[in-house]
Amino acid sequence: MNALSHKIIFFLFKLKLLQPSESTINFWLQSEDTDKLEYAVTQGNYKTRKLAAEALEQLAKPFSIPALLKCINDKVQNVSIACLNALERISTKDELIKTIVKKRFKWVNEIREKREKFEANKGKKYNIYRWERASKKSFDMVKERLKRPIR
Template sequence: MDSHDTVKLEYALANGNYKTRKLAAEALEQIAKPCSIPALLKCINDKVQNVSIACLNALEKISPNDELIKAVVNKRFNWATNVREKQAKFEANKGKKYTIYRWERASKKSFDRVKEQLKRPMR
């Protein structure tokens, strides 16, 4: 592929819908040209998690020896792992019922005590 195709893919990565952005990131991963690294770095904070992960995979394949890229990729993959773990935990506890205890207020408790004392006959 020539650089003209890479420019088209970078444009699709920046301006397409989420499926187009994901496919563009995967295509840039297959091309593996270092000139597309800035466009991929811009898209690692995408709103859609699959697009972010596709960009991270592409960055990891394009420049496996660059320490800065390694640090960014590791940090973002840890973020993606944490998000997936939270979602799995939420799904696992979705049907679980929790018992919520209501604490008695001291003023209500003392009021009830006085009321009970008034009901008793005086000696």
């Protein structure tokens, strides 16, 4: 694909008619077109946002920090993690960004631990003792009476 086709893809992407492919994002990465990547981080679907965040991580340009800060609270956890990784790589000197990234990673790890604990306990069966219901008791009594022979 040439540069013109990638410009057309970006135009269609801005019109929300098309999502850029991985090859298009790689082209933007190689041409260091951070404006398009930042737009993809904020406006694309979850796959596009994740790929764009990873591309911005590889570029490591400090002026893409505001776009990455917007996407750290993404609904999709993989996108959020990709943005955090990018921020961690880009902002090696900024203490505020380091603090945000550390707290966010701690939160993500807690979510992962809860999910793993849930998956580990998924197959276990627990004996839950319930009080005897009157309807169940009367149903069992009728069932026993029906088993008796008729005289």
